[in-house]
Amino acid sequence: MKKTMESADTPVLMNQKTHAVFEGGEHGKSLAELCRELLSDQKKTWPACRQGYEFLRSMVVRDISCSEFSVRVQHNSGRMKSTLADVRKEAVNDRPCFLCLDHLPEKQKGIRYRNEYLILCNPMPVFPFHFTVSCLDHHPQTVRGKIDTLLQLAADFGSDWTVLYNGPRCGASAPDHLHFQVVPAGHMPVEKDIHGKDRFSLAARLDGVLLHSAKNLGREIVALEADNTIALTRVFDDFLKVLAEALLLDKEPMINVAAFCAGHNLRLLVFPRRKHRPEAFFRKGDDRVTVSPAVIEMGGVLVTPFQRDFERLNEEVVKDIYREVSLEGEIVQKVIDRLV
Ligand SMILES: [Zn+2]
Numbered sequence: 048m049k050k051t052m053e054s055a056d057t058p059v060l061m062n063q064k065t066h067a068v069f070e071g072g073e074h075g076k077s078l079a080e081l082c083r084e085l086l087s088d089q090k091k092t093w094p095a096c097r098q099g100y101e102f103l104r105s106m107v108v109r110d111i112s113c114s115e116f117s118v119r120v121q122h123n124s125g126r127m128k129s130t131l132a133d134v135r136k137e138a139v140n141d142r143p144c145f146l147c148l149d150h151l152p153e154k155q156k157g158i159r160y161r162n163e164y165l166i167l168c169n170p171m172p173v174f175p176f177h178f179t180v181s182c183l184d185h186h187p188q189t190v191r192g193k194i195d196t197l198l199q200l201a202a203d204f205g206s207d208w209t210v211l212y213n214g215p216r217c218g219a220s221a222p223d224h225l226h227f228q229v230v231p232a233g234h235m236p237v238e239k240d241i242h243g244k245d246r247f248s249l250a251a252r253l254d255g256v257l258l259h260s261a262k263n264l265g266r267e268i269v270a271l272e273a274d275n276t277i278a279l280t281r282v283f284d285d286f287l288k289v290l291a292e293a294l295l296l297d298k299e300p301m302i303n304v305a306a307f308c309a310g311h312n313l314r315l316l317v318f319p320r321r322k323h324r325p326e327a328f329f330r331k332g333d334d335r336v337t338v339s340p341a342v343i344e345m346g347g348v349l350v351t352p353f354q355r356d357f358e359r360l361n362e363e364v365v366k367d368i369y370r371e372v373s374l375e376g377e378i379v380q381k382v383i384d385r386l387v
Pocket residue numbers: 050144145146147184185186223224
């Protein structure tokens with residue numbers, strides 16, 4: 048199957064798919080403004096997108112307090128496809144890449160971002176605004192050497208937005224095509240929970256980058272924060288490298304990342320993982336729990352397409368899922384100790 052966008056028709060296709068261009072925003076509209084306009088336009092011109100957002104309005108949520116932290120369960124049958132997505136290599140190789148320009152739905156358009164990415168509306172949203180930032184090249188999903196893009200996006204979108212990354216083996220529904228997501232800030236409970244008393248402790252200060260680790264949040268979270276993007280990028284890359292060494296991996300360790308603009312600072316929340324889906328996901332029949340943890344779930348919004356799971360998820364099940372898919376605290380601590 049052809050999965051390259053290098054063809055004679057690429058410039059024509061690119062123009063057809065471009066709703067607007069963002070190259071820095073110095074002389075024009077902000078990136079957030081362009082994306083809001085894109086979504087408003089796509090709801091009018093692309094029926095599947097309109098339906099996806101209409102569907103979201105009827106979706107129900109329920110908060111679960113897990114003593115030290117909280118989660119929000121979202122019953123969203125529109126997410127059936129992504130929750131159940133078969134991301135095994137053979138399945139991915141057998142399907143056309145849905146993020147490549149020549150396979151996008153006919154009515155789908157995007158914001159061309161700094162000439163390297165196309166920002167698209169996610170037609171199966173989890174939040175009232177949900178964008179996919181897709182690389183213009185068919186390039187495997189990775190955060191290695193790409194964290195600066197995540198930080199640039201966070202800075203360009205500003206403090207009302209969050210930029211998300213799913214590793215290819217822990218949540219990305221297109222592990223074969225580099226992409227990020229952008230959602231409005233303030234929707235994931237972890238954003239509040241990290242500010243609670245005694246929730247985070249300063250583990251190190253490296254090159255002006257503050258490194259905190261989570262306490263009592265049910266899963267491992269490492270926060271990196273700085274006003275200097277270069278130093279932040281370097282410390283993140285070091286963290287990833289040392290984590291890979293600690294796990295004896297020559298490929299990218301399983302992580303999810305959320306990037307925020309916090310005043311003058313940029314902040315990364317890193318969720319180190321030991322597995323993608325919990326054992327309960329693979330059970331048969333009624334015992335199956337259909338939650339497939341990716342970055343949004345690690346941030347505290349558990350999306351399930353089934354009413355049954357929506358009703359029966361409770362503190363105990365949530366804590367079990369987090370414990371099972373999150374990397375062991377001792378390994379994370381070992382990585383931090385090696386960095387210092
Ligand atoms: Zn692709």
